[in-house]
Amino acid sequence: MSAKVSLLSAQGLGCERNDRLLYSGLDFELKAGEICQLRGANGAGKTTLLKSLAGLTPLQAGRVVVSLVGAEAVPMQLGVEGSTMNWSQSGLGCCFIGHRSGVKSLLTPLENLLFWYRLNHHDSRADSALAEELRAALGWAGLEQSIDTQCAYLSAGQQRRAGLARLALTQASVCILDEPFTAIDADGVVLLERRLEALAAEGRIILLTSHHVPDIANLRQIELRQSA
Numbered sequence: 001m002s003a004k005v006s007l008l009s010a011q012g013l014g015c016e017r018n019d020r021l022l023y024s025g026l027d028f029e030l031k032a033g034e035i036c037q038l039r040g041a042n043g044a045g046k047t048t049l050l051k052s053l054a055g056l057t058p059l060q061a062g063r064v065v066v067s068l069v070g071a072e073a074v075p076m077q078l079g080v081e082g083s084t085m086n087w088s089q090s091g092l093g094c095c096f097i098g099h100r101s102g103v104k105s106l107l108t109p110l111e112n113l114l115f116w117y118r119l120n121h122h123d124s125r126a127d128s129a130l131a132e133e134l135r136a137a138l139g140w141a142g143l144e145q146s147i148d149t150q151c152a153y154l155s156a157g158q159q160r161r162a163g164l165a166r167l168a169l170t171q172a173s174v175c176i177l178d179e180p181f182t183a184i185d186a187d188g189v190v191l192l193e194r195r196l197e198a199l200a201a202e203g204r205i206i207l208l209t210s211h212h213v214p215d216i217a218n219l220r221q222i223e224l225r226q227s228a
């Protein structure tokens with residue numbers, strides 16, 4: 001696993017879209033091993049916040065600082081107003097799964113997972129040597145029968161599971177998940193809840209959005225309130 005984050009501190013985050021202030025002066029801290037649900041009404045800015053924390057869009061205001069396990073005394077600035085979060089350059093991993101399935105429809109689940117794995121991990125092993133791990137991850141996600149089927153032919157829930165299979169492989173110490181429970185069935189919900197608990201038990205930080213309250217031990221909640 002890449003270096004482990006012991007604390008992620010968001011300080012004074014703010015964002016405006018279409019001349020509307022979504023949030024401002026937003027402060028929160030996430031500790032290693034915590035699972036935190038970001039709550040808020042439709043349009044409150046949850047996805048916007050998650051995307052900027054994941055480094056997909058710049059931070060409009062505020063900054064994000066992390067402390068690393070074993071080096072807590074020297075916090076590292078990971079993101080600052082006007083720039084995108086520096087996950088890759090800092091050598092820290094962030095696993096982002098957006099509210100869409102995130103899979104390419106022309107590729108199979110196995111090809112999609114391999115593509116994601118290569119983009120996010122430094123691993124010199126040949127594809128053939130990785131195949132077993134990737135197949136196991138897809139098996140965890142309940143896709144044993146569909147591993148080699150083009151994603152275009154899978155159901156919405158199966159496509160979602162193909163994206164979520166990353167959670168069985170990720171080495172990132174921070175996982176940011178936007179509506180991960182969407183489209184998956186009751187068994188899939190339980191599978192995902194247990195997986196998130198297992199990742200947290202390894203000391204990962206999990207930040208997610210969901211419009212229902214997941215059945216997760218020690219779930220923390222942060223409310224994103226609509227600005228006037």
Ligand SMILES: Nc1ncnc2c1ncn2[C@@H]1O[C@H](COP(=O)(O)OP(=O)(O)OP(=O)(O)O)[C@@H](O)[C@H]1O
Pocket residue numbers: 017018022040041042043044045046047048049
């Ligand atoms: N790139 C953009 N340009 C203009 N407006 C945007 C952009 N991105 C988001 N918005 C607006 O910002 C607001 C917040 O959107 P966001 O998707 O973050 O909300 P959300 O809290 O995730 O909502 P939901 O619960 O419905 O998913 C919305 O009104 C949206 O239209």
